[in-house]
Amino acid sequence: MSTDDRNMSSHSRTGVVSIIMPVHNGEPWLTECLESVVSQTFNGSMELSVYNDASTDMTASILEGFKSKMEKAGISMLINGHNGTPVGVGAARNRAIGASGGQFLCFLDADDVMDSRRIEMQLAAAVSRPNAIVGCQFRRLPVDSTPRFTDWCNRLEQEQLYTQAYTSHGPTVAMPTWFCSREVFDKIGKFDESGKGTPEDLIFFMAHLKSGGELYRVNEVLMMYRYHPGATTHSVHRETIWEIQVSSLEEQVLCGWNQFTIWNAGKQGRRFYRTLKNENKQKVNAFCDVDEKKIEKGVYIYEESKKSPKPRVPIVHFSDAMPPFIICMKQDLTGGDFEKNLGSLNLQEGKDYYFCS
Structure with missing residues (x-):
């Protein structure tokens, strides 16, 4: 176990929610995303842990410009990152988590937008289900993008979160909606860091199920999940997803x-x-x-x-x-x-x- 891995559990603070945000060239959407953090109705302790993964646009300036606004809202803002070659979304998430200190982790992609009730509602669900990855319903933007996936994911019954986990749609709890205790994350250890083309969310999700982890979805639309050509999901190889699906079905x-x-x-x-x-x-x-x-x-x-x-x-x-x-x-x-x-x-x-x- 690395020093960063040990720190993830050693400095966690009871009750604090850490919002985990990896970002690479998020300039087109970042302001709207950060505004949704500030607008949360949750009045407990929050921090935003950002890992800027070698952005070459105005991402760093936008992040710095939001520091005072976050502080006024009572939200600590931790900004880390590097220049050079991007490490990929899995490694960026791991580093943002390693720098954070909350007992609960709220995952947020820089191109998505949270409903103001998100943290309040998902935290309540996670507190009562400490072994679960907690998701929520979502809407897509543009509205007509991925209609079959959106409908399928939003209408799954609770038991179907498990029974339909081996389909090509990916995790039955969509990654941009994940919320969990730090213990749930620590049990698996980290996201895969192989980089572009690797479905690090699906790998983590299947490892969570294999370890006896639970799933739950809040049946409220608490996220706007953006669809655009630059999204990392488009780089994932279908054959890789298929092999993970079948292998997990065989094992479980x-x-x-x-x-x-x-x-x-x-x-x-x-x-x-x-x-x-x-x-x-x-x-x-x-x-x-x-x-x-x-x-x-x-x-x-x-x-x-x-x-x-x-x-x-x-x-x-x-x-x-x-x-x-x-x-x-x-x-x-x-x-x-x-x-x-x-x-x-x-x-x-x-x-x-x-x-x-």
Whole structure:
């Protein structure tokens, strides 16, 4: 453990909320973001810990210009950073956390905006759920950006925060809305610092679940989550996300199953099968589908296998398939037909099926 890691827990102060903000060239949005910090209705102790990650625009000047305004609002402002080559958002978050001293951590990206009630409401939830990452509902700007993701994330039921954690959307509690106790962070240790292309939030999220961490969402829109071409999420490789998804599903779900069916004999279902470890491939008793041509074919032959003979997996109609299922289908894309078919089986999500798509 490094000196910075030890300091993160050794100088924490009971009751203080540390707002954690990494920033790299945040000039276009930073003023609006900082104004949302000043406007918080929470009247307890707050500090804003910023790590300026080698910004080359007016970010440093904007930050310095807000110091007196923060102080008048009773908010301590800690500004750290460096020049040269950016270290990336994971490392910048870690350094902002290392410099902070609060018992609770409120994550804020420099291009987003907090509702004035955010800290007050999420702190109340985190105090009563000390082992949880606490999120909230959010709106996007522009309004019409990522409508399927926004709708999915905002309408998940509490249990679905766990059962739908293995989909391509990413964490079921969106990273820009995270709020937690410092103990939750310290249990995992830090964000991955590999830099551009690495989904450090997803890696942390899955490690949190694996360690027995809890999830909770405040059902109020407390964040404006901005969408723009320069957002770090656009640099993340889809294949990396997929590998993390499947590996986590294997570790946390499939390890407890003796057999299962893959729902979707098409491209996505076959991709899932090929990605599985050998011991989990052997647990697949069938693919299921509604496509008559796939069902008539009767079998999927794993041609890439080095085994002889090649593994052959039956393909059956979904109504003849045996649960539990791993469903490799995206939701809300079939005009309700898939959801109707799934509902006809009277299954329980998280027991009889999980999504991985």
